[in-house]
Amino acid sequence: MLAWTIYISFLGAMALLFLPKDSARTARIFALLIAVAGFCVAVGGYLQQRTGELVTVARVAWVPSLGIGYYLASDGISITLVLLTGIVAIAGVLFSWNIEPRAKEFFAFYLALIGGVYGVFLSFDLFLLFVFYEIAIIPKYFLIAIWGSTRREYAAMKLVLYSFVGSSMVLIGLIAAYVVAGAKTTNLVELAQFPFPVHFQMWVFPLMFVGFGILAGLWPFHTWAPTGHVAAPTAASMLLAGVVMKLGAYGCLRVAMMLFPRGLDPWGFHVLGFGSWRDVFALFALIGIVYGAMVALVQKDFKFVIGYSSISHMGFVLLGLMTLQQIGLDGAVLQMFSHGILAGLLFAVVGRMVYDRTHTRDLLELEPMHLSKVIPFAAATFVLGGMASIGLPGFSGFVAELQILLGTWRVFPTFAAFAGLGIVVGIAYTWRATQRAFFGAPATGVEPTKLPPITIPERVGALILLGASVAIGLYPQFLLRLIIPALHSPLFDGLWKGSGR
């Protein structure tokens, strides 16, 4: 049944193209229905998911002569991210209620992107996963280049080329793995059991990890992310930060780490203090955390603040993955969910609630507007979202980042200290942005700006996202009960049994 998340989205995208006339109203209502339907299917899948099991959704031979199958399945990790996609998709449609020109095409590309994302999370065939992964690239380009703002064509091209370079690396790894495994299958479950030679894993693992990591905002390949987020229309930023970056992180975990766990083993020698790819990527992730936070602290553009904070938060995901501790890994998956929700929320506030009304994102220009009086709902949402993302207990960010820090503490104690520093800087930039954007001192003698009030779709969207964050923050077992057994399934055996562990 879960497969219908994919089909509904693609069919919806096609149906939108064939809608007779360019009526924005019909298009957005239709898109909302499709997104809600997808979410309902996802929830259905969540309710049916049994802990620790791989639920097969669809399995047919696709290209039998090459051993390629059409194999969709879900385990606890996929279902978490499918749920996330469903939630962000609905919110994204709600926050693009004001898309006017070419609305039909906008939502068609939007739904195609969503369909690709669902597909990646549900694929258990490497070839199929890659197909969906690439399908998700192209709509992003058009969403940004057509409906975007600041330097949109540059940002769109940069984003697509970065993604495509990443996926080329993945394709090389995919073909190499397929050939080395005897060219008989691309099934992830079977490949995970294939004993790839260690020296092979040693070069394919970093190739795949970086390939996917580019999309996850891995430092130093993150530069597409801030420009892309800033240029994108609100819904596309929400999807980019909310789910597309998760595609990368998911690929790192599901493909790179699951298939080539020995790639994380020690090299047996030390270069510049690095003893394994694990050290290298952990350091990259840490740099991402601290660097992203520091850069966010000095931005003038409100959206860049959130853009760089995404790099920082995604750094936590990657650091969590590199701990190879159960607590770190499930923290990482939970952080994917949490950051997806919160980044979506913050981008919605900045892009839709503030920018679409004031037509500026410059913090200095926003300061005299005293937005907390003019659009109090936006201010309140941003404060709540900001607190959630800096890890206030009660919100999802806290549960996730705490677990990652605990995991890191066990393996890289110094790194944990620096990551803590990243959180502190995170508090600083969130506070600074909130202060500047919403609680600036009103310029004396100037009438407060009149702005259109916050609309109902915006309120609903914000409440959905906040609700999801609070729900997971208060009762993380919703997801953890599925994630932890999934991490202990036989698929990840190699990860726990590596020689260094």
Next chain:
Amino acid sequence: MISVNYLDLLWFILPETIIVLTALCVLTVDLMFLRASESRLRSSVGAALSLIGCAAAVTWIVLTPQVANVLDGTLVVTPLAQRIQIALLVLTMLTIVTFSRSRFTRHVCEYLALTLLATVSMMLLVSTQNLLVIFLSLEMLSLSLYILTAFNKGSVRSSEAALKYFLFGGISAAFLLFGFSLLYGLSNSTNLLAVTANVHGGPLDPLLIVAMVMVVVGLGFKVAAAPFHFWAPDVYQGAPVSTAALIASSSKVAGFFVLYQVMVVGLAGAEGSTVWHGYSAGWVPMLAIVAAVSMVLGNLAAIVQSSVRRLLAYSAVAHAGYMLLGVLSNTEQSFSALMYYVITYGLTVVGAFGVVAMVEEATGGDTISDFAGFSQRAPIPSFCMLIFLLSLAGIPPFAGFFAKFFLFSSALISTPAFLWLVILAIAMSAVSLYYYLKVLKSIYVAGHHAGATLISGSYFREAVLCVIAFGVVLLGCAPDLLLRWF
């Protein structure tokens, strides 16, 4: 003398005969009955007759599968050759249908007849293992294509392109003939199998090396591999669109098939090897270099093109580079990967040129800026172009992606040492996305304004484009449909 039963021979080459007769019939009907009619009617009748002829030939091939080897390899009819003939005929039919409404010449039926003659030579080219017949059919193909290129008499570009094509083609034909004559001298036979029997591994005869270089030059020209590609940009740009489509699609299929034949069948044993520390001379290292140069040069040169036709030409060079991987690895699997690649590529390119033709009719040019706002003026052809270009870039779920995956993995399976070429090819296809997106950007992003009017195109052509686009998607989603034939 070997005696030949000419009736049998006629039987084996009946499809070719049908096409020749169709060509004559098209000419006759036009010259005798339609001289005075308006050109619309003439082109419709001509196109319809040609299509009927091609369809008859396809039907005949499908209904009577044959195996024959006449006169020691002069005519070889195998199921494989027949399938490729079908592919050639289908591509020709699509070309004729897509461009049946073009208006660049008054001599519509001469044009169609020449197209059919080019098709006949391609069909002969794939059903022979004899060096002389290969050369003859190649020459016949080239001659038809030179004329087709020059057919737009009103355009200087067209004549210039034809002259360039002719000069380069003449030189490369000389190379090819020289190479073939050396091969004949080495083996006392013009049969490819006999040539193979006289070619030995180990240290190669210097004469053989010269012969191989000559042959690679000659055939490299045909498939537009760098550095023998100089004719391609001008021809693609100057020739009538339909000729360019023919050159890029079916002529490419035939070219790659014959290259594969000559190299893998005729020069088996002289492959040489590119394995690290195990290098030995042969055609594999040579073609590997040609492939690498084509990929790099084609893709980098395409980036700076402003004319979409030239862009497609350079991308054709790049694709020739990828496809050479299929020749290099010479296994059964890589052959089917090569055929899948080149056929889907031909299909895609015919469609892409179809859209280019529409843009040219609407705006009078083919630069990227002429495509601006095309999606607003002609949404359906634009969407088809999106599919074609993304397929060329290798984005799933279109045929181009599976073609690349299959080709590259079959190359790696046969020779792991080709990893560097595969990596180069994949890296270069990442580059290629940039210029394809530039065209798409112009179509979808640039020049949108409220008052744009729809182009009143012919529904017929839009329907054909949709069929081709559907084919590209279908073959990409269900590659088995094509794979089981090769």
